[in-house]
Amino acid sequence: MSTAPLCHHFDAGRCRSCSWLGLPYDVQLLDKQRQVETLLAAHDVAWLSPVASPQLGFRNKAKMVVHGTADDPTLGILNPAGSGVDLRDCPLHTPGIRAALPVLADFVTTARVTPYDVPARRGELKHLLVTESPDGELMVRWVLRSQEPVTRIQKHLPALRAALPALAVASVNLQPEHKAILEGDREILLTEQETLTMRVAGLDLHLRPQSFFQTNTAMAAELYERARAWVSEVGPGSVWDLYCGVGGFALALAGPAVDVIGVEVSTEAVASATLSAREAGVDATFVAGDATAYAVAAAAPPDLVVVNPPRRGIGAELAGWLETSGVQRVLYSSCNAQTLATDLAAMPSLRPVRGQLLDMFPNTGHYEVLTLLERR
Numbered sequence: 001m002s003t004a005p006l007c008h009h010f011d012a013g014r015c016r017s018c019s020w021l022g023l024p025y026d027v028q029l030l031d032k033q034r035q036v037e038t039l040l041a042a043h044d045v046a047w048l049s050p051v052a053s054p055q056l057g058f059r060n061k062a063k064m065v066v067h068g069t070a071d072d073p074t075l076g077i078l079n080p081a082g083s084g085v086d087l088r089d090c091p092l093h094t095p096g097i098r099a100a101l102p103v104l105a106d107f108v109t110t111a112r113v114t115p116y117d118v119p120a121r122r123g124e125l126k127h128l129l130v131t132e133s134p135d136g137e138l139m140v141r142w143v144l145r146s147q148e149p150v151t152r153i154q155k156h157l158p159a160l161r162a163a164l165p166a167l168a169v170a171s172v173n174l175q176p177e178h179k180a181i182l183e184g185d186r187e188i189l190l191t192e193q194e195t196l197t198m199r200v201a202g203l204d205l206h207l208r209p210q211s212f213f214q215t216n217t218a219m220a221a222e223l224y225e226r227a228r229a230w231v232s233e234v235g236p237g238s239v240w241d242l243y244c245g246v247g248g249f250a251l252a253l254a255g256p257a258v259d260v261i262g263v264e265v266s267t268e269a270v271a272s273a274t275l276s277a278r279e280a281g282v283d284a285t286f287v288a289g290d291a292t293a294y295a296v297a298a299a300a301p302p303d304l305v306v307v308n309p310p311r312r313g314i315g316a317e318l319a320g321w322l323e324t325s326g327v328q329r330v331l332y333s334s335c336n337a338q339t340l341a342t343d344l345a346a347m348p349s350l351r352p353v354r355g356q357l358l359d360m361f362p363n364t365g366h367y368e369v370l371t372l373l374e375r376r
């Protein structure tokens, strides 16, 4: 039986970012489950069935490198020779993003925003970042070397909005350094609307341009719903959500009988979470700062701590604090089972009793794993 090709760029060898695309999806999921069970084999975890994702069309954020010329830009990646590979029809992205990228490529030409030429260090437009909310609204960000094209972008923005009615938030990010980093610190908002509303798991989460959001909307919803269900079995009176981002876990777990505090290093994300809590009429507090510093300085631990760190994990200091703090339960959501295993080894008094893999990153070797830890 012949099957339709999933991605013509992959088949032609132009893009291998989805390094597992050649594996049938059920094999991908089995391999990931096997991997996480092996990494956590030292623990007696009750594993729930892995949560499958749509294999394509799931990715709510496009991070496109812009190359070529203003008349003929490419949106995609650079190949090893440094030439642009156009991936505007990348099938991982949501249909709304796929429809928007050709319009945004035309805009590069109309507004004369010259793509940045890495070897020559000339040009302006480095990346185009596009996020689609579950409601179909778009956030578009032009990552520029300098402010030079901003006036032209502003001038042509009304025409772009007419061509792309879903465009709700537009901004310019300034990344003046000649470094392979996605974006810089400074953001210039070009629309009145400042946030995209990410409606997942019954929550309306405001997302500002520089904040993190899980890139797979369906899996984000599954993650917060599972957190809500698992934690409700335990009924804690107080919860910290460390590495809270725009507050998904905190707001999913908040309630009249639960005192919730979210801690996050990004002030933008904290502002978004605070706004979402206020609009939902939820009593949750969000603090800008380092998760470890917050924990070690606290007078007393809460009943339950959620941690959802970047790939590096929570690290020895926070793991050590959790180990000795007396906190009864930890809900650890990890996008890197290797660092999860290291962190668990540093908290022998907290036993992972339940785990579930959520396939946040189909067609790659990556995945999210949610684990509930209980004090022995």
Ligand SMILES: C[S@@+](CC[C@H](N)C(=O)[O-])C[C@H]1O[C@@H](n2cnc3c(N)ncnc32)[C@H](O)[C@@H]1O
Pocket: 212, 213, 214, 242, 243, 244, 245, 246, 247, 248, 249, 263, 264, 265, 266, 269, 289, 290, 291, 292, 308, 309, 310, 335
């Ligand atoms: C994997 S994301 C999780 C975000 C959020 N929990 C969610 O569900 O979307 C990790 C978050 O940790 C934040 N972060 C990174 N280092 C941190 C630190 N040292 N202290 C607090 N937050 C940090 C990042 O800004 C990012 O928002």
